[in-house]
Amino acid sequence: MEAAERLSLEAFAKEIRIATIESIANLGVGHIGGAMSIVDLLALLYGRVLRVDPARPTWEGRDRLVLSKGHAGPALYSALAIKGFFPREWLATLNKGGTRLPSHCDRLKTPGIDMSTGSLGQGISAACGMAKALQIDSSASRVFCIIGDGESDEGQVWESAQFAAHHRLGNLVVFTDSNRLQIDGYTDEVMGLGDLEAKWAAFGWYAQRAPGHDVEAIDAAITKAVVEARGRPSMIVLDTIKGKGCSFCEGDPANHNMNISAEQARAAIAALA
Amino acid sequence: MAETLPEMRSVYAQTLVEIGAQDPRIVVVEADLMKATGTGPFAKAHPGRAINVGVAEATLASVAAGLSVEGKIPFAATFGCFASRRAFDQFFLSANYAGLNVKLVGTDPGVAAAFNGGTHMPFEDLALMRVIPGLRIVEPSDPVSLAAYVHLAAETYGCVYLRLQRKAAPKLYAEGERFEWGRAKLLRDGRLDGKKEHAVVVALGAIMVGEALKAADLLAAEGLGLTVIDALCLKPLDSSLILEAARRSGRLLTAENHQASGGLGSAVAEAVAESGLALRFARIGIKDEFGEVGTQDWLQDRFGLRAANIVAAVKSLN
The missing domain is CATH 3.40.50.920 (Rossmann fold)
Structure with missing residues (x-):
């Protein structure tokens, strides 16, 4: 990746963070932590990796993205709005009655959202079904999916792991946002996950680990997956910080869903700018 | 009766084989009960379009939903007890809430579960399904109505719960009888x-x-x-x-x-x-x-x- 592109993606990530803090602060409460931890990944995906067309959100030849950790929707909405999938003014309606941007992703409401999610574990399963359909059709489109580490407590995640490996879904790339926090505390304390990378590899996936706030490193992992996976589905475990880039809550175990004041938001945005 | 009655599951499978020959979007999804549901002939006729998820009913419903996102018309089947109790949230959210086109088939309704006993005896699947907004729910009563409703399910966009008795049932309707959603x-x-x-x-x-x-x-x-x-x-x-x-x-x-x-x-x-x-x-x-x-x-x-x-x-x- 050239330096100019890296800078441009980092600027995009900053813009997503600011828009996300603004939209959540506008309501006063929201899932800030898990939204901020996937921002750099979203900037890379929408800035470089995904073949998508904001003017044609259901274009058949596009790459798909399933945000299985559906509560991080606000970060994805910011990325989609900045890319022009819908007017930026929509961001101010987040979670308000009648909005097209609900707390958890809804394919019927938001242009650019490929699957409705929110009940954890289901999104990755649906992504498997989408990848299977594209495989049947010999499509060149790929399916990307983002799950949480807390979400990985769900048995359905591991049913999906088996399904994708068995069906050799080489068109599926899944990221685990490993921010090591879940609602009740640190994942190691609430429900230990062990070595996620080794677990996915044991399930027959091409598994890697990458620093999740480094767009160049994530990009390199995706590129490597394309070369090395050889028909296997890919897992990239991203080491992230919950609340990353949000000055008042970065790494705070209480940041899953929290109240945000206008003053906090202003300070956080000033710190980013 | 001189005529040997076909098993209802054979009618289900044969109807899907026929529809599948006309419509490449039709796919069958099974959770290690293909032998019970009897969809083997579909797998034979349309290889690559019969998908087994293993003993994983949650994934059965969500994978079917994912297939539907991409325009497939999935007929996903398992025992009615699992289709309802075990995969309810997945069928509710991934399929119905998401506005998709999943046909969920629950076999062995009620006492038809017989030797599998109380654990497998769905006396509550319809009650659960009935509260899902907009879901079409049908329990065909004979081979003719079964074939007709499988056709209707394939032709109608939207989720369906089809309660299927696998065993034979006498014909109640003449071939060619017309059936509609919401019509007794x-x-x-x-x-x-x-x-x-x-x-x-x-x-x-x-x-x-x-x-x-x-x-x-x-x-x-x-x-x-x-x-x-x-x-x-x-x-x-x-x-x-x-x-x-x-x-x-x-x-x-x-x-x-x-x-x-x-x-x-x-x-x-x-x-x-x-x-x-x-x-x-x-x-x-x-x-x-x-x-x-x-x-x-x-x-x-x-x-x-x-x-x-x-x-x-x-x-x-x-």
Whole structure:
């Protein structure tokens, strides 16, 4: 990746963070932590990796993205709005009655959202079904999916792991946002996950680990997956910080869903700018 | 009967083979029960379009939803107990809430689960499914209606729950009979000798429609006319046909291989209550009990799902 592109993606990530803090602060409460931890990944995906067309959100030849950790929707909405999938003014309606941007992703409401999610574990399963359909059709489109580490407590995640490996879904790339926090505390304390990378590899996936706030490193992992996976589905475990880039809550175990004041938001945005 | 009756599951599978030959979007999704559902012929006819998820009913429903996102028309099947109780959230959210096109098939309804016993005996699948907004729910009563509703399910965009008895069932309809969503069938007119019938029974599924027809014969021998309506669709419910028939005699019964509460009995009771009609009303079904193991015959006796129970209930409505 050239330096100019890296800078441009980092600027995009900053813009997503600011828009996300603004939209959540506008309501006063929201899932800030898990939204901020996937921002750099979203900037890379929408800035470089995904073949998508904001003017044609259901274009058949596009790459798909399933945000299985559906509560991080606000970060994805910011990325989609900045890319022009819908007017930026929509961001101010987040979670308000009648909005097209609900707390958890809804394919019927938001242009650019490929699957409705929110009940954890289901999104990755649906992504498997989408990848299977594209495989049947010999499509060149790929399916990307983002799950949480807390979400990985769900048995359905591991049913999906088996399904994708068995069906050799080489068109599926899944990221685990490993921010090591879940609602009740640190994942190691609430429900230990062990070595996620080794677990996915044991399930027959091409598994890697990458620093999740480094767009160049994530990009390199995706590129490597394309070369090395050889028909296997890919897992990239991203080491992230919950609340990353949000000055008042970065790494705070209480940041899953929290109240945000206008003053906090202003300070956080000033710190980013 | 000279003609050997086909198993209902064979009708299901053969119909999908035929539709699948015309429409490449049709896919079959199974959770290690392909041998039970009998969709092997589909896998043979359309290799690559029969997808096994293993013993994983949650994934069955969500993978089917994902296939639907990409324009496939998935027919996903498992025992009714698992299709409803085990995959409910997945069918609810991934398929229905997401506005997709998943056909979920629950086999071995109620006492048809027989030797698998109480753990596998869905007396509650319809009650659960009925509260999913916009879901179409159908329990075909014979091979002709089954084939017709599989066709309708494939042709109609939106989620469907199809309750499927795997065993053979006698033909009740002529080939070519037309069926629609939300339309019941008047199967036996109980107006004997031009007089209005004594009562009307609305039955759901092959077992209870069969018992209702037997009850009509028994009552006819006593000079009492029983009109039999084959409900077919639990949702949308054909309340206009049911209420129109019930209005004449003022006596209405429901008969279902399911809890008497939450399914057909409740749906009809709601329609009656809201209609303002004053009717005598009774429900044949499971009375707030769990299932248990036994032959289907024994279980029908055990849970009161017999023509004799319908006859007794009709006579109790005075």
